Amino acid sequence: MPAKPHRILLDRVSVYADEAAAFMRRRRVSRRPFARLYYPHGRSADHAQDSRAGAELFVAAGRLIEVAGKKPKR
Amino acid sequence: MTTVVIQEARARDTPGIFADMADAAPLAPPSEESAAAALEFLAEMSPDLRGAAILGPEGEVLAATEGDEDRWREDAAALFAAADEAEGVPVEQVHIATEQGEVFAIRNEGLAAVSVTDRFALASLMLFDLRSALRRLASPNFGPPGGTKSRKGED
Numbered sequence: 001m002p003a004k005p006h007r008i009l010l011d012r013v014s015v016y017a018d019e020a021a022a023f024m025r026r027r028r029v030s031r032r033p034f035a036r037l038y039y040p041h042g043r044s045a046d047h048a049q050d051s052r053a054g055a056e057l058f059v060a061a062g063r064l065i066e067v068a069g070k071k072p073k074r
Numbered sequence: 075m076t077t078v079v080i081q082e083a084r085a086r087d088t089p090g091i092f093a094d095m096a097d098a099a100p101l102a103p104p105s106e107e108s109a110a111a112a113l114e115f116l117a118e119m120s121p122d123l124r125g126a127a128i129l130g131p132e133g134e135v136l137a138a139t140e141g142d143e144d145r146w147r148e149d150a151a152a153l154f155a156a157a158d159e160a161e162g163v164p165v166e167q168v169h170i171a172t173e174q175g176e177v178f179a180i181r182n183e184g185l186a187a188v189s190v191t192d193r194f195a196l197a198s199l200m201l202f203d204l205r206s207a208l209r210r211l212a213s214p215n216f217g218p219p220g221g222t223k224s225r226k227g228e229d
Contacts, residue, residue: 028194033170033172035171036168037161037165038167038168039161039165039166040166045161053159056160057153057156057168057170059152059156060149060153061177062172062174063152064146064150064153064188065124065172065174065177065190067149068125068126068140068141068190069140071124
């Protein structure tokens with residue numbers, strides 16, 4: 001017996017949602033810290049954490065994170 | 075050579091052209107009240123936001139969320155200094171993702187803004203919101219949502 005049309009649609013949506021959730025999970029696990037600088041005219045450059053510029057950027061970012069503190073309760 | 079003359083003329087006239095454009099630095103820095111209103115609006119728009127500050131043309135803090143204003147000023151200046159030094163060219167935007175959170179910084183219209191968010195905040199949205207906040211602040215018709223127009227020297 002053929003599946004009801006709305007079941008097909010629901011299955012399709014569920015598959016996409018599962019794929020998206022898996023992608024987000026992998027992204028959270030695999031993403032490494034990075035420092036990216038954007039210049040005029042759309043150019044951008046990444047600086048590794050172990051480079052001199054990268055290290056300075058991460059130190060400065062760490063201080064700002066410290067100043068900001070925890071997320072305020074809304 | 076003709077080309078050289080044209081290039082010279084362009085180099086000579088360009089600053090004048092940009093001075094007349096809408097994106098040029100604001101004539102007077104926005105008031106602290108306007109900056110605070112812009113920051114409040116930003117916090118409402120960005121659920122991932124932990125803290126942020128808006129800086130004036132001289133690097134002074136116009137508004138900041140919780141935290142020591144002097145620390146915001148010093149640390150934002152240190153971030154921009156490190157970013158500018160990386161390639162010897164002034165940066166427009168900075169995005170640094172760490173295990174503890176993410177930092178965004180942007181310069182626009184002679185003003186600057188820095189923000190700290192939770193991890194995995196959507197970078198394009200955050201930078202767009204920051205840029206919009208600075209553009210609105212620099213605009214002569216700026217008024218916080220539901221508020222009144224207020225610029226330093228015009229009150």
